[in-house]
Amino acid sequence: SQTIHQWPATLVQPVGSPLSLECTVEGTSNPNLYWYRQAAGRGLQLLFYSVGIGQISSEVPQNLSASRPQDRQFILSSKKLLLSDSGFYLCAWSESDYNTEAFFGQGTRLTVV
């Protein structure tokens, strides 16, 4: 069966510090991968998605970047965090087929102080 791992679960970082969140998927190959951000009490904002190694699509201009160095590994990064980067970050995967659901990781609650 497929599983998705996302870490860390919580993170407190000072303004201006770098960020690296990692997500890995097991039990499938060539998945679509996604990074979402959820502000408190709000919906899910798609930040990045990837349909293959090295292929990253950015949905919104921001202080963040994403990379996919391996088929089942997706990394969210920032060189210098801003206060506005605080939020709940969720990694998700879906099959590459068009009509399939997304499976979410446990999420990382990031607080920038």
Add this chain to the structure above:
Amino acid sequence: GQQVMQIPQYQHVQEGEDFTTYCNSSTTLSNIQWYKQRPGGHPVFLIQLVKSGEVKKQKRLTFQFGEAKKNSSLHITATQTTDVGTYFCAGRSFNTNAGKSTFGDGTTLTVKP
């Protein structure tokens, strides 16, 4: 771009009462998915609707997809405290890259015992 709107944003009910959340898209959808996020948790897939006018049931939950494939609803009969959480719809339009859906902001349901 595609917009997906959900109403209401919040709903407070007494245990045993019914609950309905509505989802409306600015564009015709190829499919719509519903997710549930428990407080402090991550979104979990509930169901996917693909056909115009489709109705699907899961125990006390009834999901409908509009004839024009631009709106959807989730109805819960006789709510229980275990129904507490935020319900999201996610719509995928025909001209969207495979795997990318637009999430509504969700309806947060609280149930008073």
